[in-house]
Amino acid sequence: MTLQTPLPTPVDPGLDRRAAASTRRAGHGRRPELIWYVFLVPALLAFTAFVVAPAAVGIFYSFTDYVGYGQWEFLGLSNYAALFTDPRILDSYGLRSASRSSPWCSRRSWRWRWRSR
Numbered sequence: 001m002t003l004q005t006p007l008p009t010p011v012d013p014g015l016d017r018r019a020a021a022s023t024r025r026a027g028h029g030r031r032p033e034l035i036w037y038v039f040l041v042p043a044l045l046a047f048t049a050f051v052v053a054p055a056a057v058g059i060f061y062s063f064t065d066y067v068g069y070g071q072w073e074f075l076g077l078s079n080y081a082a083l084f085t086d087p088r089i090l091d092s093y094g095l096r097s098a099s100r101s102s103p104w105c106s107r108r109s110w111r112w113r114w115r116s117r
Contacts, residue, residue: 066072083089
């Protein structure tokens with residue numbers, strides 16, 4: 001008993017190759033099913049409620065003098081200007097020369113710590 005494979009049928013020469021290829025694509029021209037929206041909408045709502053909205057409120061409050069309770073006043077960019085001019089803030093980040101004179105941040109102690117390992 002021999003098994004014969006059928007010969008491939010030739011493509012009609014009158015058909016455009018793109019049209020022939022598009023008929024083979026799965027899902028071409030179909031609308032998304034409803035199940036996509038059932039999963040997508042709650043995820044987007046949760047992301048908006050727990051990530052986007054608190055971030056937007058935090059950005060808004062960064063332009064005010066609000067401390068968490070009571071009244072607030074809009075200050076504009078003065079909070080951000082204080083980041084680069086207030087000595088207490090600069091000291092807390094170690095950006096002033098007075099804080100760099102500590103033994104932990106000096107260049108000599110940095111070399112010594114690496115050699116002692």
